[in-house]
Amino acid sequence: MSRVVVVHGVGRQLDTAETLLAELEPALRGGVGLALRRDPTLGGLADGDVACVAYGDLYRESGARGEPYYRAEDVEDGFEADLLEAWWREAARLDPRIPGPDQATGGPGARGAVGRLASRPLTVDRVRRGLHALTRSRFFGAVSERLLISDLKQVSRYFTEPGLRAAARARVEELLTPETRVVVGHSLGSVVAYEALCAVAPAPDRGPLTLVTLGSPLGLAGLVFDRLQPVPGGWPTAVKRWTNLADRGDVVALVRELAPLFGPELQDLTVDNGSEMHSMRAYLTAAQTGTAIATGLAV
Template sequence: MSRIVVVHGVGRQLDTAETLLAEVEPALRGGVGLALRRDPTLGRLADGDMSCAAYGDLYRQPGTRGEPYYQAADVELGFEAELLEAWWREAARLDPRIPGPDAPGPNTIGPAARGGVGRLAGRPLSVDWVRRALDALTRTRFFGAVSDRLLISDLKQVRRYFTEPGLREAVRARAAELITPDTRVVVGHSLGSVVAYEVLCALGPERPPLTLVTLGSPLGLGGLVFDRLQPAPEQGGSGAWPAPVKQWTNVADSADVVALVRELAPRFGPEVRDLLVHNGSEMHSMRAYLTAVETGTAIAEGLAR
């Protein structure tokens, strides 16, 4: 059984566990290799140490080729519009050249939008507003390589995970079946960090200790993600700590628009080790995160435990 389980994020509908492993394994080995150059006493990788929890096929629509041809009008009011706005505001904060939601421009949903689209329940969502958001995001270094169609698809995948219990359960089952007593490290990227966290929270403390490594994680995003987690955060606002996890390292790029809250320690406790990296133009790329020496060190430490 694999000592390392990797859980991917959205946008991998055409991948299987085998195709993901072909991409992930060289990157992860590269990051661990860099870590071993710094500290040869860390844990090393062996053949067969790695597996990928693939769930993208659960999002594929039967009888279709690829993704539906989503357009601005397909973005739904509520979760999707709020997440889109959150990404948009962060992109504008990171790059002053990108106009934010409050900049002058077409806004047919009215002044109330200045306070956040989440306050517009029951009112139609302006297509012009969505187009402004999409235009702004496609000017960023990461989303600039993503079409509007795929960006909207990503919004819908995140929304569906949190609002469709059957899908959520099926996604988590893909990861849970790979985590065995032999597993020492679980790596979750983007939405995969949410999946990994929820799966580990469902495990009891009696199993062997684990290391959790989260990459480009949205776990700390209040309202849309953090407050929807299972188990729910405690009344004081602290997220539950997964019982089997003895070490948790969270790695985030300082310009990652998706990882809106880059430090998870304030949400989940000071035991979380938050690290910043610089992935260049691939700030949210799973490959770029895995090849970072910080990620490799966290994984190698977990293997050495």
């Protein structure tokens, strides 16, 4: 049985647990290896210790060929538009070359990290400006507008479709065994992992769990934090240790310190992923991530 369970983020609808494991396990082992070089007393990994949760297929349309060809007109008012603006504002704050929402419209200065597009009339032109700015930023530069809209919709669907949400969390719960020691969640996967662990009660045959969140949007007020189940800000009772890691330039991890929201026991760490600010592989190969995982394995 696996001792480390890894939960992916959006954009993985063509992957299975097997393809994810082939890609992510070497990166995870590399990060743990770096940690063991620094402290050999930490816990290592044996064959079969890592398993990946795959829930991307829940987003695949039956019989559909590839991703729908989304356009700016397909971004819906409310959650999708608000999340787009939150990313847009943060990208502009981090990258001076990117015009922010207020600059683009000639309005007053920024009103904080998270704007509310829904507070203004939604226009396709404004959405286009946001998409244009993001896909030319350092963060989203390799992502097409079509895929960026798809990511918005995947996050939105998780919070608005109870059946999909429950099914994704069930995929995590299925892999949790008495041998599991560490759960790693990246991006939206950190939300799925968090909510799944909140539903897991401590048991006599289950050891203490460590939660490691990477590039997490859990702290994003209004859009993510306030929608968490069962209670925003609750500590998963089965979790003994929680480490949250964020790159300073990660637009998705807009709120990089989660301890003020979830409790002082949570450890927030900053990592440097270079030009791959939100890359799961980059997060996993960081020595800080490896240390958090290896510490959980040593318990």
